[in-house]
Amino acid sequence: MGSDRAVNVGAPAVDIADLLARIQARKIRIGIIGLGYVGIPLALTAVKAGFQVLGFDINAPRVARLNQGESLIKHVPDEYVAQAVREQKFEATADFSRLGEPDAILICVPTPLTKHQEPDLSYVENTAHVIAPCLREGQIVVLESTTYPGTTDEVLRPIFEATGLKSGKDFFLAFSPEREDPGNPDFGTSAIPKVVGGDGPAALALADALYSQLVVKTVPVSSTATAEAVKLTENIFRAVNIALVNELKVVYAAMGVDIWEVIDAAKTKPFGFMPFYPGPGLGGHCIPIDPFYLTWKAREYDIATRFIELAGQINTRMPYYVVNKLAEAVDKGGKPFTGSRILLLGVAYKKNVDDMRESPSLKLMELIEARGAQVDYHDPYIPEIPRTRKHADLMGRRSVALDAPTLAAYDAVLIATDHDNVDYRLVVDNARLVVDTRNACARAGLSGGRIVKA
Numbered sequence: 001m002g003s004d005r006a007v008n009v010g011a012p013a014v015d016i017a018d019l020l021a022r023i024q025a026r027k028i029r030i031g032i033i034g035l036g037y038v039g040i041p042l043a044l045t046a047v048k049a050g051f052q053v054l055g056f057d058i059n060a061p062r063v064a065r066l067n068q069g070e071s072l073i074k075h076v077p078d079e080y081v082a083q084a085v086r087e088q089k090f091e092a093t094a095d096f097s098r099l100g101e102p103d104a105i106l107i108c109v110p111t112p113l114t115k116h117q118e119p120d121l122s123y124v125e126n127t128a129h130v131i132a133p134c135l136r137e138g139q140i141v142v143l144e145s146t147t148y149p150g151t152t153d154e155v156l157r158p159i160f161e162a163t164g165l166k167s168g169k170d171f172f173l174a175f176s177p178e179r180e181d182p183g184n185p186d187f188g189t190s191a192i193p194k195v196v197g198g199d200g201p202a203a204l205a206l207a208d209a210l211y212s213q214l215v216v217k218t219v220p221v222s223s224t225a226t227a228e229a230v231k232l233t234e235n236i237f238r239a240v241n242i243a244l245v246n247e248l249k250v251v252y253a254a255m256g257v258d259i260w261e262v263i264d265a266a267k268t269k270p271f272g273f274m275p276f277y278p279g280p281g282l283g284g285h286c287i288p289i290d291p292f293y294l295t296w297k298a299r300e301y302d303i304a305t306r307f308i309e310l311a312g313q314i315n316t317r318m319p320y321y322v323v324n325k326l327a328e329a330v331d332k333g334g335k336p337f338t339g340s341r342i343l344l345l346g347v348a349y350k351k352n353v354d355d356m357r358e359s360p361s362l363k364l365m366e367l368i369e370a371r372g373a374q375v376d377y378h379d380p381y382i383p384e385i386p387r388t389r390k391h392a393d394l395m396g397r398r399s400v401a402l403d404a405p406t407l408a409a410y411d412a413v414l415i416a417t418d419h420d421n422v423d424y425r426l427v428v429d430n431a432r433l434v435v436d437t438r439n440a441c442a443r444a445g446l447s448g449g450r451i452v453k454a
């Protein structure tokens with residue numbers, strides 16, 4: 001007995017050199033759990049790099065549509081998926097008993113907040129519990145979902161090690177944050193460097209080798225917690241800087257100074273300044289949510305994240321500021337805001353995407369209606385408002401046409417999202433009043449007394 005143990009201690013259960021060689025030869029099979037805005041582009045990037053990819057999702061209709069060659073994402077052509085399926089390089093499944101098949105499993109499931117603004121790790125935990133019974137020697141598991149420092153080590157590792165397998169010896173655990181920027185034509189998945197943190201040196205080497213096959217550059221860091229912190233830092237940086245320009249917008253507007261003109265001039269400084277732009281409030285699955293993952297974790301150390309809280313407060317107030325400006329402008333035009341008709345332009349949370357998660361436009365619509373005005377919307381990418389977390393009452397509203405008679409029928413058009421394919425000249429020529437939260441009219445070379453910036 002004693003001598004057996006002596007022989008086994010420290011002996012690698014897995015031939016790491018062989019695994020590394022198979023990764024570099026692109027001979028391993030990759031599993032991706034969560035086929036959404038992150039998982040689908042990642043799957044296609046892996047296919048393009050020459051890997052076999054098996055995608056997992058709990059949403060059976062999504063799985064079926066992917067297998068029929070639909071991309072499900074506006075900016076990803078169907079043909080990319082169709083070709084990968086046709087050539088048998090990509091398959092989607094809702095059968096999680098197949099999780100033993102891939103050699104590397106990349107987790108891309110949602111990480112939202114609960115209604116008390118606390119991390120909702122239920123998707124990540126559920127995923128870990130379905131992986132665990134299939135986990136086998138030599139498997140690499142990487143969490144890509146945005147989360148607080150410590151998640152991989154404190155939440156995932158214990159679930160996997162409860163199987164009796166040991167991290168760093170039998171299986172290899174890593175965290176590599178997803179930096180996908182949906183709709184960004186300059187930076188697709190493979191063009192964005194990938195930060196990688198491993199649970200131990202073998203996990204880091206393996207995960208780093210894997211991502212080196214997929215993206216332009218990897219950035220190895222010393223731990224999974226560091227990699228988790230990198231992602232939160234990037235998004236907190238954005239949230240805080242957006243709050244700053246939103247605050248400056250309000251101050252400068254009171255002084256008759258145009259924040260967009262200020263930023264355009266300030267960004268000519270070749271160092272020490274980076275432009276961020278104001279808007280009607282924060283939206284999307286990341287920036288309004290991720291910072292609060294750190295806030296929650298920081299409480300464990302009795303530390304208050306005051307910048308995050310303050311940025312959250314300022315950004316949350318922006319829709320109220322915008323609706324006040326709108327109401328003021330409508331009133332000034334001689335029409336009482338109560339009883340007026342408003343056309344909101346753009347309900348996606350940012351331009352050129354069909355994603356409206358956490359979009360401030362929904363809050364704007366509710367605030368406009370709360371003040372007794374009527375509101376419709378136009379969005380070229382969102383024909384109908386789907387079910388959302390906080391605004392159930394808006395579900396089912398449909399986008400109206402954007403033509404001259406429609407525009408003229410409203411008391412004001414409120415530009416909330418600056419999609420590139422909207423004809424802003426048509427808007428300005430036909431609307432009675434345009435309230436622009438994105439500086440879209442000025443960027444289209446349009447000016448005039450009927451445009452109010454907000």
Ligand SMILES: NC(=O)c1ccc[n+]([C@@H]2O[C@H](COP(=O)([O-])OP(=O)(O)OC[C@H]3O[C@@H](n4cnc5c(N)ncnc54)[C@H](O)[C@@H]3O)[C@@H](O)[C@H]2O)c1
Nearest residue numbers: 034035036037038057058059108109110111145146178180
């Ligand atoms: N969308 C972005 O731009 C972006 C950018 C960077 C990072 N992220 C992060 O990536 C993660 C995923 O975000 P997303 O935008 O792709 O989400 P998404 O909602 O678009 O996709 C998530 C997918 O996971 C599936 N899913 C949910 N629970 C599951 C489970 N238990 N097992 C298998 N599949 C499950 C859902 O059906 C859905 O298809 C989040 O942590 C997010 O913060 C997103």
